[in-house]
Amino acid sequence: MDNVTKEVWVFVEQHDGKAADVSLELLSKGRKLADRLSGVLKAVVLGCNVRNIAEETFKYGADSAILIDHPALEKYRPLPYSRMLNKLVNESKPRIVLFGATVVGRGLAPRVASNTVSGLTADCTELQIEDVTYLKKDYKDLLLQIRPAFGGNIIATIITPDNPVQMATVREGVMEMHEVETPNSINIETVDYIEDTTDDLVKIIEQYREESKVNLKGAPIIVAGGYGLGTKENFKLIHNLADAVGGEVAGSRAAVDAGFVDHDRQVGQTGITVRPKLIFSIGISGAIQHRAGMQEANKIIAINTDPDAPIFDIAHYGIVGKAEEVIPNFIDLYKHKLK
């Protein structure tokens, strides 16, 4: 397509004056994509008294930042945010816009894509830029939006060949956060907020937030359980093992859906991506969506009753056996050996 820009934008989500980790991770990825395009990386920051966040984005590789700073933007509300982003995207037609696949990003990105007629792919596990031949036409430097799909049976590569703006959302932890060695000099373009009669269609009455106490991303050891544990009662084995080895408890999506473990401990494509030193994967069959969130662990120990479970294909150590027998033995032996 002619006349497309080489701008990569990252929407920088912030809460109470602090940038979301996923946004900083996306800046790091955006830096790579911008380099590949020989283009520029722009951070887009909306909020109130958040110039410091716009400044912080340079540590993660931004070439420039767009800042809209206004009391109406203090907390995320769909219309004030989407209206301003629609305007920015329609005016500048960035080639790529990335959002965290958070509650905010998942509400905002589709509105902007809808307004600007852009292609949007949710929960990408990988983003690359490549020349593509699609339906016998050649396209230069398209964004490959890669994600598992359809119950994990396939990995799909999605493209937006004929529209100027390509968008994607990415879950926290999927991309790695890197501070750059020599940040670009700070270059912030402030854009005025334009008030609108629709601003207060949704008003926030109360808000309760707390930083997640769960730090799966930073945990060196994770003990993850799946639906194979059978009951919430049995899932206690996971907690026992985590206590013994000093690990964090996690679960597969099926285990979360079954109520064995809280959602903020879900590992996988639609949960958190982790890269621990060691992960125990117990009673987890190992669907691609789950593996996408943990396969970069340094060591994987799989425990499953089904010798054909896909999890064994990526594990470093495989134990075919019952969790009820293996885990108590493991804990007991480990305690003895530590002494």
Added chain:
Amino acid sequence: MYNSIVMVKQVPDTANISGKVMKDDGTVNRAKLPAIFNHEDKEALELALQVKEQYGGTVSVITMGPPRASDMLKECFYMGADKAYLISDRKFAGSDTLATSYVLSEAITHIGKFDFVFAGRQAIDGDTAQVGPQTAEKLKLSQVTYVEEIKKVENNIARIKRKIDGGQEVVEAQLPILLTVIKGAQEPRPFSAKKIMIYKSAKTLLDLEKIANGNSLLNLDELIHEHKDKNLYIETLSTTDLSDIDVSKIGLHGSPTKVHKVESVVLSGGDAVKIEPTREGIGSLIDELLNDHILG
């Protein structure tokens, strides 16, 4: 009185996939899959029915899909929906979320006035959560996503509790508004036996066409009329009925995103060191982990 339109979707049961479900063009061969009522959409319908019970009004359900999606629309009747719309046309095939939201927004505009548009947060076949907000944008509506509870509706303002990352929020939303509902918001009510008796014979236009074609004594217009009178007609809308629709914005052609490549998941296969589930086996594994300073 508050009128609601609920966007519902029949989805492949992704937990029970077998065989070849992907077509060569990379789209899904839905005919090969068992189809179910997307659960979050069902919860959205439940919330809409509760609004109706508490404040009066009507509940219409709308789905874009193949003819067999009418099975799900009947289930909506069994729960208490007043009216159902099947938006179906071969020209819609291959639509991505944006093209889908365009069709839905056109259909909703066609249906008429409403106070609430409800949808499930996301459908289990894609988990994108995009169609709700994309439809809201096209309808120029505000939105509340991740809805857990509607606390009350008064003077055209709904007080709503929603989930946010790391917590919860209560908002007041001016109607009309689009809401997306998350799992666990409200357990959908069971089907009413009485309603099943009535609505099991509800028919779409396509059903009635088949009947009319198979019996020269029956006239299609009369059949439609008859079913409408008994409220057993599932309104069927195609691109012909949605006369304002721009066909360049629908289907595969009207979708900005395309599937470039699909790869079956191939596993490298079995480099795992096999550990026996015995005390000896587990003990040697622990020794190795301790030696390598992975544990301890």
